[in-house]
Amino acid sequence: MLDMHSKRRRQVPYLVHTNRELGLMLRGTKPLAYFMDIVGEEPDVCIRYWRMFDRHVAEGRLTKRELIEPCPGAPQLEYRMLFYTLPGHEWRIDAMLALLNEPGAWSDDRERRFGELLGYETWQIDHWLTHGRSPTDA
Numbered sequence: 001m002l003d004m005h006s007k008r009r010r011q012v013p014y015l016v017h018t019n020r021e022l023g024l025m026l027r028g029t030k031p032l033a034y035f036m037d038i039v040g041e042e043p044d045v046c047i048r049y050w051r052m053f054d055r056h057v058a059e060g061r062l063t064k065r066e067l068i069e070p071c072p073g074a075p076q077l078e079y080r081m082l083f084y085t086l087p088g089h090e091w092r093i094d095a096m097l098a099l100l101n102e103p104g105a106w107s108d109d110r111e112r113r114f115g116e117l118l119g120y121e122t123w124q125i126d127h128w129l130t131h132g133r134s135p136t137d138a
Contacts, residue, residue, distance in 0.1 A: 012131070014124045021084075022052055025062060030119040031089040034096060039068060039078040053084050062086065065093050092117050 017030055024030035033053070037046060056062045063085050071077040083093040096117050099110060108129050115125040 012124075012127060014121075014127070017118060017120070022049070022056070024119070025084065025086060026056065028086065031086050032092040032096065032118055033082075033084040034118065035080075035082040037080055038071070039080050042080070050082060053082075057084070060087070063090055065090075067097075 015024075017024055017033075021030060021033040025033060035046065035050065037043075053062060054064065057064045065083045067081045067083075068078050069081070071079050083096065085092055096114075099113050099117070102110065111129060112125050115128065116122075120128070
């Protein structure tokens, strides 16, 4: 499944942000990066990646918010949400949290807002909604 998603990302006519978040943010072209994982089960590569972000937080180039919550349906586990923003874009974190916590099924409108908050352009989101998603992305 991951290979299919990776292939689909390579076929889009724009730069997908996945694994490029930090560079795009440091260039000022991506306002928000969002990561989520189960606490204690984070791959080492993710931890190293987040440390690179944290260096820029310490230098004031980025801001960070971390939330840890119990996993729905598995309260013995917790998940971590990490948000990094460009200074002045902290409002995107609250907007993203509101979007993620909206009741009901995920929809194209919610997917569009998700992409907008992450910094994708309208035409890129349109392309993703039309060509890039698989039924399992919904």
